[in-house]
Amino acid sequence: MIVVGRTAHGEILLGAVHLPKGALFLVVLSAFLHAAWNLATKKVAGDLRVLWLGLCFASLVALPAAIYVSYLTGFKTNAVPYILGSGLLHALYFIFLAKAYEKGDLSTVYPLARGTGVLGTALLARILLHETISALGFFAVASVLMGILLIITQSTPRNWGSLRFALLEGLSIIGYSLTDKAGISIINPIIYICLMFLVTALLLGPWVLCHYHEKMVEAWQKQKKSALVIGSGSLGTYLMVLYAFRISNVSYVVAAREFSVVIGTLLGVAVLKERFTLTKGVSITAITLGLVLMKMA
Numbered sequence: 001m002i003v004v005g006r007t008a009h010g011e012i013l014l015g016a017v018h019l020p021k022g023a024l025f026l027v028v029l030s031a032f033l034h035a036a037w038n039l040a041t042k043k044v045a046g047d048l049r050v051l052w053l054g055l056c057f058a059s060l061v062a063l064p065a066a067i068y069v070s071y072l073t074g075f076k077t078n079a080v081p082y083i084l085g086s087g088l089l090h091a092l093y094f095i096f097l098a099k100a101y102e103k104g105d106l107s108t109v110y111p112l113a114r115g116t117g118v119l120g121t122a123l124l125a126r127i128l129l130h131e132t133i134s135a136l137g138f139f140a141v142a143s144v145l146m147g148i149l150l151i152i153t154q155s156t157p158r159n160w161g162s163l164r165f166a167l168l169e170g171l172s173i174i175g176y177s178l179t180d181k182a183g184i185s186i187i188n189p190i191i192y193i194c195l196m197f198l199v200t201a202l203l204l205g206p207w208v209l210c211h212y213h214e215k216m217v218e219a220w221q222k223q224k225k226s227a228l229v230i231g232s233g234s235l236g237t238y239l240m241v242l243y244a245f246r247i248s249n250v251s252y253v254v255a256a257r258e259f260s261v262v263i264g265t266l267l268g269v270a271v272l273k274e275r276f277t278l279t280k281g282v283s284i285t286a287i288t289l290g291l292v293l294m295k296m297a
Contacts, residue, residue, distance in 0.1 A: 024244075107154070117254055
């Protein structure tokens with residue numbers, strides 16, 4: 001059960017009731033949503049028009065709630081640099097994501113991008129945010145990462161062109177994860193994510209409208225459902241992650257999100273008919289083991 005409450009300082013918080021591992025619950029739930037909207041992105045071959053329409057939809061949906069929360073809690077201007085920085089990094093993320101899914105398989109692009117995010121975020125969080133990782137937590141992160149790397153070994157020559165964009169996508173994940181961890185410590189996540197999505201949509205807008213203006217109406221008419229799934233899925237996913245950031249180490253949160261790799265791989269096999277091998281099975285086991293150990297850490 002999810003409830004809305006207020007702190008002694010008047011800040012509105014969303015939290016999970018009677019969940020001792022609230023952060024893990026939010027992250028695992030977000031993993032299902034994340035895999036689902038990535039599947040939708042792959043099914044439209046990473047069409048940037050559809051992604052942008054989804055971002056615009058998500059921004060409009062979140063705006064009323066952001067205005068209401070801002071009215072109750074106030075707006076902290078010192079969060080603006082983080083919002084702008086995250087918006088820029090997310091714009092790059094969606095560009096790289098679109099390019100990676102043009103030809104790359106879901107079960108290859110997805111683990112590579114997420115795996116890069118795990119490794120880089122865990123290392124930089126330790127250096128920049130002074131976070132500590134226990135021995136068990138380190139083993140959990142390593143297990144998740146090992147599983148992801150095993151999936152990558154299944155890539156085929158036709159996927160190699162998309163690998164560099166998946167890698168760049170992973171680097172952008174590192175950047176916005178650390179930025180958002182710092183940003184939501186200042187301002188309410190609902191306000192943060194709404195403005196961040198709005199900045200992302202505004203930054204991508206000129207590029208999309210300049211290159212695809214003649215086909216925007218066609219994209220909305222033919223891919224409206226996909227745009228809505230991508231927009232609502234990315235909004236719901238990252239809102240959960242931002243709240244998890246507030247109550248857990250960023251390296252643990254980002255690593256636990258890799259459970260979505262398991263879901264994404266299964267969706268790739270079941271829905272997109274991608275090849276399933278013993279190596280992929282072992283990798284899924286390693287990722288699941290890492291997730292269980294993370295709960296115990």
